Structure formats: structure tokens, C-alpha cells
Amino acid sequence: MQLHSFFNSSTSYRVRIALALKGLPYEYLPVNLRKQEQRAADYVAKNPSAGVPLLIDGDTQLSQSLAIVDYLDATHPEPRLIPAGTLERARVLELSDAISCDIHPVNNMRILRYLQDVLGASEEQKNAWYHHWIREGMTAVEALLARHGHGAYCYGDAPTLADCCLVPQMANAQRMGCDLSAYPRAMRVYEHCNAQPAFQQAAPTQQPDYTK
Numbered sequence: 001m002q003l004h005s006f007f008n009s010s011t012s013y014r015v016r017i018a019l020a021l022k023g024l025p026y027e028y029l030p031v032n033l034r035k036q037e038q039r040a041a042d043y044v045a046k047n048p049s050a051g052v053p054l055l056i057d058g059d060t061q062l063s064q065s066l067a068i069v070d071y072l073d074a075t076h077p078e079p080r081l082i083p084a085g086t087l088e089r090a091r092v093l094e095l096s097d098a099i100s101c102d103i104h105p106v107n108n109m110r111i112l113r114y115l116q117d118v119l120g121a122s123e124e125q126k127n128a129w130y131h132h133w134i135r136e137g138m139t140a141v142e143a144l145l146a147r148h149g150h151g152a153y154c155y156g157d158a159p160t161l162a163d164c165c166l167v168p169q170m171a172n173a174q175r176m177g178c179d180l181s182a183y184p185r186a187m188r189v190y191e192h193c194n195a196q197p198a199f200q201q202a203a204p205t206q207q208p209d210y211t212k
């Protein structure tokens, strides 16, 4: 398999965690978002969404991080990251969606660029936007974890798709200077995950395209 990825991309980071948890080797194909390589015509021909990640598995080209993790779960079921049980599956997807649908899209690079380049927002206004949506989104995530979370991870004592989403989102928020002390349960899960080798292997600093 090959993975088009950018070290700082939180959606790529989700897939890297899933691949590491499953122990699957892959070739890392860097796409430099700072240089807008995701918009190059030959790349958009492969991924019409003009973003990372993009997984290549033989003749299969698959974008969308959650679809990729679902695909990996079907093709390499051990360990399962989306539980099979109806309620367990729904709970893990509920948390994953709270992050991947409600937090990540509004703070994505192209949205922040549009705010500044087209709407004329200042650096301060852009940061206020980012922090606002982290506060709103993480308050909901923390409440969901308090209600349904148990064990060392988001949902139980084994990592799931929800942890693949939570860790990159919190890392991103920390990088942007957000105060995460109001989310102690999420922080405990985050720290526990970061102590595990698979999560460490998937971290931005460990990627071949990492730069400061």
C-alpha cells in the first residue's frame, strides 16, 4: 500500500495511526500542503477532493480518512477499529463524527486561508475562529466521553476509530495554542494514546516529510 500524506495533516495522521495499530507496512508519499501540492492537476486527477490522505492499494485509490479506516478494517480486520456490535459501533462513530464532521472541516487549511485571503480576516481573527470551534467541538466531545466513555481509550480498553480522530485533533489544537485544560477526560485518553508505540510511530515528528 501507499499513502499520500502530509506530516501535519490531522486526517493523514488518523490513517497513519490505523495503519500502525494494524501493523501494516506502506510507502509514504508526501504531499506538501504548504506548497499547495494537493492542488496540482496530476494529484487532483487521483483525488478530486484535492487533499490528503489518499490510500493506494493495488488498483484501488481511496480518499476520506474515515472511509479508509473502514476499508482497512474490512481488508485487515485485526485489530478492529470500528466495533462490530450495533451500539458499540454507533458510539465510536458518534465520537468520530463529532470530531471529523463538526470540528475538523471548519478549521481546515483551505477554510482558514479563505478567511484571510478572500474575506480579509486578520491573523488574530483567524486564530479566534480556530479557538472558538475547538471550544465548541471539544466541549461536546468531553460530554460524550463523560457519558459513554470508559476504559483507557475513548471507548473501552482498546483503541478505536474515535482515538484515531481524537489524538490528531488535540495535537492540532495544542499546536494552535488552544487551552485544553477544560477537557480532562479527553486529555487523559490523549496522553494514554501518546504513550503507545503505534500512536508514537504515526506522530507528525516521525514522518519522512517532517519539518519544523
Ligand SMILES: N[C@@H](CCC(=O)N[C@@H](CS)C(=O)NCC(=O)O)C(=O)O
Binding pocket: 008, 009, 010, 011, 012, 033, 038, 050, 051, 052, 053, 063, 064, 065, 066, 100, 108, 109, 110, 111
Ligand atoms: N474529510 C476529509 C478531509 C481531508 C482534508 O481536508 N485534509 C486536509 C489536511 S488535514 C487537506 O488536505 N487540506 C488541504 C487544503 O485545505 O487545501 C478526510 O477525512 O480525509
